[in-house]
Amino acid sequence: MFLALKEIKHEKLRYGLIIAMIVLVSYLIFVLTSLALGLSNQNTQAITSWNANSILLNKDSNTNLSQSLITQEQDADLKLTKNDAYLAQASVVTKSSGHEQIAANYLGLQKKQFVNQNLKLSSGHKAENDHQVVADEKFQHSGYKLGDKIKLNSLSGSYKIVGFTKGAKFNIAPVLYGTLVGWQSIRGLGSNFKASAVVSKDSHVKSSNSNLKNYSIKQFIDKLPGYSAQNSTFTFMIAFLMIISLIVIAVFLYILTIQKLPNYAVLRAQGIPAKVLVKNTIFQSFILVIGGIIIASILTILTALLIPTSVPMSFNLPLLSLVAFGLVLTSILGAIIPVRTILKVDPVQVIGG
Amino acid sequence: MSTIELKHINKVFGTGLSRVQVLHDVNFTAERGELVLVLGPSGSGKSTFLTIAGGLQTPTSGEVQLNQKSLEQLSQKDLENFRLNKIGFVLQAYNLVPYLTVKEQFTLVDRVRKAGNIDSNELTNLLKYLEINDTVDKYPAELSGGQNQRVAIARALYTDPEIILADEPTASLDTGRVQEVGKLLKELATQQNKAIVVVTHDLRLKDYASRIYQITDGKMVEDSKDN
Numbered sequence: 011m012f013l014a015l016k017e018i019k020h021e022k023l024r025y026g027l028i029i030a031m032i033v034l035v036s037y038l039i040f041v042l043t044s045l046a047l048g049l050s051n052q053n054t055q056a057i058t059s060w061n062a063n064s065i066l067l068n069k070d071s072n073t074n075l076s077q078s079l080i081t082q083e084q085d086a087d088l089k090l091t092k093n094d095a096y097l098a099q100a101s102v103v104t105k106s107s108g109h110e111q112i113a114a115n116y117l118g119l120q121k122k123q124f125v126n127q128n129l130k131l132s133s134g135h136k137a138e139n140d141h142q143v144v145a146d147e148k149f150q151h152s153g154y155k156l157g158d159k160i161k162l163n164s165l166s167g168s169y170k171i172v173g174f175t176k177g178a179k180f181n182i183a184p185v186l187y188g189t190l191v192g193w194q195s196i197r198g199l200g201s202n203f204k205a206s207a208v209v210s211k212d213s214h215v216k217s218s219n220s221n222l223k224n225y226s227i228k229q230f231i232d233k234l235p236g237y238s239a240q241n242s243t244f245t246f247m248i249a250f251l252m253i254i255s256l257i258v259i260a261v262f263l264y265i266l267t268i269q270k271l272p273n274y275a276v277l278r279a280q281g282i283p284a285k286v287l288v289k290n291t292i293f294q295s296f297i298l299v300i301g302g303i304i305i306a307s308i309l310t311i312l313t314a315l316l317i318p319t320s321v322p323m324s325f326n327l328p329l330l331s332l333v334a335f336g337l338v339l340t341s342i343l344g345a346i347i348p349v350r351t352i353l354k355v356d357p358v359q360v361i362g363g
Numbered sequence: 364m365s366t367i368e369l370k371h372i373n374k375v376f377g378t379g380l381s382r383v384q385v386l387h388d389v390n391f392t393a394e395r396g397e398l399v400l401v402l403g404p405s406g407s408g409k410s411t412f413l414t415i416a417g418g419l420q421t422p423t424s425g426e427v428q429l430n431q432k433s434l435e436q437l438s439q440k441d442l443e444n445f446r447l448n449k450i451g452f453v454l455q456a457y458n459l460v461p462y463l464t465v466k467e468q469f470t471l472v473d474r475v476r477k478a479g480n481i482d483s484n485e486l487t488n489l490l491k492y493l494e495i496n497d498t499v500d501k502y503p504a505e506l507s508g509g510q511n512q513r514v515a516i517a518r519a520l521y522t523d524p525e526i527i528l529a530d531e532p533t534a535s536l537d538t539g540r541v542q543e544v545g546k547l548l549k550e551l552a553t554q555q556n557k558a559i560v561v562v563t564h565d566l567r568l569k570d571y572a573s574r575i576y577q578i579t580d581g582k583m584v585e586d587s588k589d590n
């Protein structure tokens with residue numbers, strides 16, 4: 011440890027540059043991971059906030075909420091409990107003078123059921139009639155205020171924002187929570203249809219209708235349009251980034267160790283045990299990487315504080331810790347690879363005659 | 364009963380056209396209590412001989428014995444211990460760790476070898492004797508060649524080894540210092556009963572030697588002292 015620290019102290023520039031490189035690499039990984047996660051969360055935020063475990067959809071809907079409809083007839087075959095709640099989805103575009111158009115998901119809820127009951131508002135109140143909606147914070151960030159009237163698609167009636175809620179994104183689009191009747195008129199379906207789906211906190215909704223099928227929330231999320239494709243793209247991007255960065259860091263630490271060999275040869279000639287040298291090398295890599303990761307973490311936190319809210323960033327501490335752990339592990343590996351060389355270092359070759 | 368004994372040592376580098384035999388059937392002994400000088404011109408095989416004697420490289424054939432123990436029989440770890448505890452090396456170049464101050468070169472040894480090193484009084488006296496006591500806070504790059512060499516000598520003596528192997532320890536010293544170093548080495552041999560082997564082309568050390576070997580083109584012969 012003595013050698014490792016003295017060396018860093020004496021060669022500030024060299025080690026400063028290496029730490030800077032580790033900082034940049036880990037910062038890049040941290041920020042990209044958080045961005046990817048942020049985007050991924052925008053698909054599922056609303057679903058996660060319901061705390062549901064299963065969803066009942068029309069079996070011909072391809073596990074897609076917007077393709078699913080439950081008729082009044084089918085509804086008669088359902089036995090809903092207090093753990094079940096209707097969900098009625100309509101894709102809408104909101105228009106309001108002086109505001110940009112926003113593509114949103116209208117989700118009709120039934121007042122007394124758990125999704126509506128558990129809805130957490132950051133301001134205002136829940137929808138009390140069919141022309142009131144609770145809007146995701148995205149609307150607030152876009153300049154909408156409580157009491158603002160919005161038009162949906164090219165429908166004639168207008169809807170009033172009576173409340174705001176946080177973290178209500180479904181399939182990237184912000185959610186407007188309304189009522190089942192509101193939904194019927196938006197979709198123009200009349201009263202033949204009850205809702206799009208039923209979500210449940212239980213493992214399934216009791217149904218005796220063979221046209222309706224229960225899915226787990228995980229199955230449902232995986233089938234969200236574009237979700238899996240997006241996720242696997244990001245996973246691969248980050249995995250490649252990780253692997254390449256780790257190789258780069260490992261290579262740097264390798265070169266660093268190789269450059270130390272003349273010194274090590276002297277020390278070995280003097281009888282300093284190889285074990286001491288190996289320990290020092292690994293300890294040094296450890297310090298460099300930990301130092302780099304700490305600085306990168308601070309930068310990432312600063313970035314999160316400064317980045318505009320329109321860019322979703324989501325920090326998952328366990329995931330980021332895992333990434334950091336991976337960095338530490340590979341860099342130690344990078345330092346260990348040349349250990350064989352340290353053990354084999356031939357003092358004579360370096361010392362010369 | 365020799366402390367260092369080399370028997371029929373041959374050392375060959377390379378193969379085929381690039382094959383060079385650097386040492387030819389070298390026989391050598393050094394005992395505790397004597398300062399043995401190995402004199403030879405540049406390229407004669409002095410450093411090769413010394414590093415083989417200290418177990419830093421292995422001979423192509425022949426046997427090296429330190430304290431009646433064949434080096435071949437020692438494990439890597441035993442050899443390390445042997446070098447740390449029994450041998451003091453003064454190498455021809457690169458003796459010091461560049462990122463440690465002179466004082467820290469000794470601290471490093473303390474950390475690895477917790478007991479048996481000379482105490483701080485003795486070290487101060489040694490550094491004073493070698494006239495390097497005012498360099499303790501300097502890095503090797505800030506020292507002259509001669510100062511570097513004297514720090515290397517002090518470093519080799521720090522562990523109070525039985526055997527000292529020195530490669531050109533006086534190469535960049537002026538005559539006055541050569542005499543001091545010669546005297547110091549001689550005293551260490553006779554008064555502290557160490558075996559000291561110095562390989563050099565520096566004839567100025569001749570006066571301090573107990574015995575002298577001549578090496579030319581890898582062939583070693585013992586000189587009779589009186590010619």
Ligand SMILES: Nc1ncnc2c1ncn2[C@@H]1O[C@H](COP(=O)(O)OP(=O)(O)OP(=O)(O)O)[C@@H](O)[C@H]1O
Binds near residue numbers: 362383405406408455
């Ligand atoms: N690893 C090696 N591979 C090939 N040849 C070598 C090697 N090491 C030394 N030699 C050769 O062996 C010969 C003796 O080298 P050595 O270093 O022992 O000489 P020396 O007597 O110490 O010389 P100097 O006084 O210049 O230090 C030289 O010709 C050198 O080129």
Ligand SMILES: [Mg+2]
Binds near residue numbers: 362363409411455530
């Ligand atoms: Mg030499």
